[in-house]
Structure formats: C-alpha cells, structure tokens
Amino acid sequence: MKKITDSEREVLNLLWDMGEPLSSTEIVKLSVDKTWKPSYIHIMIKSLLDKEMIRVAGFKKTTKNYARVFEPTMTREQWSLIQIKQGKNEYGDLIKKMLVSFLQEETDEKILSELSESITKRKKELNDVSS
Numbered sequence: 001m002k003k004i005t006d007s008e009r010e011v012l013n014l015l016w017d018m019g020e021p022l023s024s025t026e027i028v029k030l031s032v033d034k035t036w037k038p039s040y041i042h043i044m045i046k047s048l049l050d051k052e053m054i055r056v057a058g059f060k061k062t063t064k065n066y067a068r069v070f071e072p073t074m075t076r077e078q079w080s081l082i083q084i085k086q087g088k089n090e091y092g093d094l095i096k097k098m099l100v101s102f103l104q105e106e107t108d109e110k111i112l113s114e115l116s117e118s119i120t121k122r123k124k125e126l127n128d129v130s131s
Contacts, residue, residue: 021069
C-alpha cells in the first residue's frame with residue numbers, strides 16, 4: 001500500500017464521513033476549514049486515483065455540465081487495519097497492544113464469545129485457503 005499525505009487522508013475521511021460519492025467541487029465546498037483551491041483538489045484526486053485509494057463512481061450533473069464523482073476503494077476500517085498490519089502507522093504497535101490488553105481485561109462474556117467466534121471463523125477461512 002502506498003503512503004498517503006495528510007491532505008489526501010483528509011479527503012478520504014471526508015468521503016468516508018459523507019458516505020456517498022463526491023465531485024471535486026463538492027469536496028472543496030465541504031472542506032470549509034481548509035483553504036484548498038480547486039487545482040490542489042485535482043492534484044490530490046489524481047494522486048489518490050494513482051494510488052488506487054479512490055475510484056470514479058460515475059458522473060453527476062452540475063449546472064450545465066457533468067462532473068466525475070469519486071468514492072474510496074475501501075472502508076475506513078479496512079484502511080486502518082492495513083495500516084496496523086503494515087506497521088506504517090506510528091500507532092500500529094500501540095493498537096496491537098491495546099487489543100491484547102482489551103482481550104485480557106474484558107469481563108463481558110458475550111463480547112468475548114463474539115470475538116472468539118470471529119477468530120475461529122477467520123482461522124477456518126485461512127486454513128481453507130491454504131488447503
């Protein structure tokens with residue numbers, strides 16, 4: 001997975017938060033706390049497309065023209081998991097340790113059962129793939 005800039009991550013967060021494909025104009029309008037110019041948004045979008053972090057989801061009519069709309073290629077959770085697994089996130093090791101600590105200290109049997117079932121299911125999937 002390629003590294004993304006802080007500004008690119010902010011665009012991704014906006015797309016994840018909105019939950020629908022957005023045009024570059026909509027990204028600029030929704031980024032009220034940023035001073036991004038449309039030309040900079042286009043650079044970030046091209047970069048995110050090149051890195052396969054977003055894709056063209058179709059077109060949307062805007063006034064007289066049509067504009068491409070973009071959506072993330074993965075969920076925020078999938079992205080976070082990749083970051084943790086690759087250790088490219090300065091918090092990756094901390095998150096792993098927190099998860100282990102959470103499991104050791106959790107007292108709700110229902111939560112532990114759900115997690116145990118998920119782990120068992122995942123192990124079975126991995127065994128099926130390697131067989």
